[in-house]
Amino acid sequence: MADLQINLAGIKSPNPFWLASAPPTNTGYQVQRAFEAGWGGAVWKTLGDPILNVTSRFSSLDFNGQRMAGFNNIELITDRPLEENLREIYETKKRFPNHAIIVSLMVEPQQDKWHEIVKRVEDVGVDGLELNFGCPHGMAERGMGSASGQVPELVEKQTYWAKEVAQTPVIVKLTPNITDITVTAEAAVQGGADAISMINTINSLTGVDLDTWNTVPNVAGKGAHGGYCGPAVKPIALNMVGECAKNPRINVPISGIGGISNWQDAAEFMLMGATGVQVCTAVMHHGFSIVEDMIDGLSNYLDDKKVKSVNELIGKSVPKYTNWGNLDLNHTVIARINNDVCINCNKCHIACEDASHQCIDMLKDSNGVEYLQVREEDCVGCNLCSIVCPVDGAIDMLDIPSNQPMTWNEREAVIKGTKVKSEVNIGK
Amino acid sequence: MSTHNEFIAERDKIDFLIDQGYRITAVTENLSGDLVEFQQVDEAGVLGEKKETTSLLIMNANARKYFSTLMMEQQQ
Numbered sequence: 327m328a329d330l331q332i333n334l335a336g337i338k339s340p341n342p343f344w345l346a347s348a349p350p351t352n353t354g355y356q357v358q359r360a361f362e363a364g365w366g367g368a369v370w371k372t373l374g375d376p377i378l379n380v381t382s383r384f385s386s387l388d389f390n391g392q393r394m395a396g397f398n399n400i401e402l403i404t405d406r407p408l409e410e411n412l413r414e415i416y417e418t419k420k421r422f423p424n425h426a427i428i429v430s431l432m433v434e435p436q437q438d439k440w441h442e443i444v445k446r447v448e449d450v451g452v453d454g455l456e457l458n459f460g461c462p463h464g465m466a467e468r469g470m471g472s473a474s475g476q477v478p479e480l481v482e483k484q485t486y487w488a489k490e491v492a493q494t495p496v497i498v499k500l501t502p503n504i505t506d507i508t509v510t511a512e513a514a515v516q517g518g519a520d521a522i523s524m525i526n527t528i529n530s531l532t533g534v535d536l537d538t539w540n541t542v543p544n545v546a547g548k549g550a551h552g553g554y555c556g557p558a559v560k561p562i563a564l565n566m567v568g569e570c571a572k573n574p575r576i577n578v579p580i581s582g583i584g585g586i587s588n589w590q591d592a593a594e595f596m597l598m599g600a601t602g603v604q605v606c607t608a609v610m611h612h613g614f615s616i617v618e619d620m621i622d623g624l625s626n627y628l629d630d631k632k633v634k635s636v637n638e639l640i641g642k643s644v645p646k647y648t649n650w651g652n653l654d655l656n657h658t659v660i661a662r663i664n665n666d667v668c669i670n671c672n673k674c675h676i677a678c679e680d681a682s683h684q685c686i687d688m689l690k691d692s693n694g695v696e697y698l699q700v701r702e703e704d705c706v707g708c709n710l711c712s713i714v715c716p717v718d719g720a721i722d723m724l725d726i727p728s729n730q731p732m733t734w735n736e737r738e739a740v741i742k743g744t745k746v747k748s749e750v751n752i753g754k
Numbered sequence: 755m756s757t758h759n760e761f762i763a764e765r766d767k768i769d770f771l772i773d774q775g776y777r778i779t780a781v782t783e784n785l786s787g788d789l790v791e792f793q794q795v796d797e798a799g800v801l802g803e804k805k806e807t808t809s810l811l812i813m814n815a816n817a818r819k820y821f822s823t824l825m826m827e828q829q830q
Binding site: 655656683701703704730732736737740741743 | 757
């Protein structure tokens with residue numbers, strides 16, 4: 327059986343599955359039940375000056391029958407006194423000494439405030455700290471959360487203040503509500519961060535009720551933007567993890583967060599450079615017990631791949647993730663329809679005709695039976711037909727490697743080179 | 755004409771000039787495609803001021819990849 331233990335910047339955990347700082351880590355009762363279920367670590371719901379919450383707080387984007395494809399919340403950080411949280415953290419750590427307890431922190435961007443909370447939290451015996459520079463609602467209006475997380479100088483300065491007194495590893499949690507997350511990630515590293523975590527939630531409004539014209543969610547008829555998470559945000563998070571992992575100036579471990587719902591998602595984040603992952607929405611949807619399938623699934627996957635330790639996954643796909651200009655323009659992909667599997671629903675034909683390159687012909691055989699065929703010479707390999715196809719195996723996308731690979735960057739270089747050369751040769 | 759046939763037509767024009775001893779000397783990208791300038795080379799394969807020049811406007815995307823690949827091969 328493969329070894330699932332991880333060590334993220336010195337924080338050891340029996341497996342890579344941590345609960346993210348969020349409602350499921352609000353109390354000792356919850357975190358202890360999570361550890362009993364099998365979670366390797368938990369990032370305690372953000373501590374700071376206790377806040378006041380509103381009701382309602384959550385809303386969901388359901389899509390084609392799938393509940394919680396996306397999830398929006400306007401809940402703030404802990405509303406419980408620091409002493410109460412610290413007592414429960416102490417009790418939890420005492421009961422689960424081998425599990426990772428990381429505590430999320432958020433205070434005003436002042437040195438003394440950071441010093442005070444770091445010292446008080448570390449006094450009860452935690453494994454690490456996570457600085458919350460990401461929450462996009464409520465706290466941001468008070469200059470905290472994403473408001474400070476969007477300013478690289480504030481990220482660096484506050485990380486530095488926390489590191490001045492911290493005895494345990496400091497993880498900086500980054501907001502995705504920024505044009506280029508690598509800028510703030512670099513600022514965190516400059517400030518001395520031992521690790522970074524991403525992504526926090528994305529600014530969102532779930533919808534508008536067409537009867538009342540109220541926003542969803544709303545509080546007594548008034549709404550405010552919330553933070554978006556869940557499966558819908560996974561591609562955004564995965565890209566941000568990859569962008570940071572391939573940046574040589576961001577040379578600290580990454581804790582991956584964003585729509586991770588199963589072991590496959592976790593493996594993808596680790597392949598893209600995460601040392602471990604954090605989960606929230608999937609637990610809010612299905613409960614703590616989902617970790618059992620995550621552990622079994624990841625373990626079986628590693629065994630099938632003959633990988634001895636989950637750490638061997640970390641970053642393995644990063645060298646394969648580059649910029650568009652480095653992709654081979656001459657590599658060809660074409661669609662091929664398997665007519666013995668195809669059910670003739672024509673969705674591929676419609677998609678190709680209306681939205682792509684009009685290269686799927688509707689033909690009739692000698693018996694007058696209709697069938698679909700790709701004109702391969704006109705197919706641009708966009709994948710749309712196979713994406714809309716409802717039947718597995720009905721359309722194959724075939725790779726045809728190029729004899730002479732050529733990237734956009736190489737093309738630009740050769741064109742510019744020829745211009746220079748021709749000017750010399752022709753004597754202009 | 756299908757996009758593939760457009761490619762074949764433009765590729766054949768490029769191949770014809772290459773077969774006639776022309777080399778690509780400059781490419782100007784514009785809103786219509788790429789204006790590709792050709793010049794004949796002498797027996798030693800050297801460009802000269804008195805050699806014939808001509809140009810093609812290559813509009814098809816695959817044809818633009820095609821001549822670019824030829825240019826890379828020229829350089830190799």
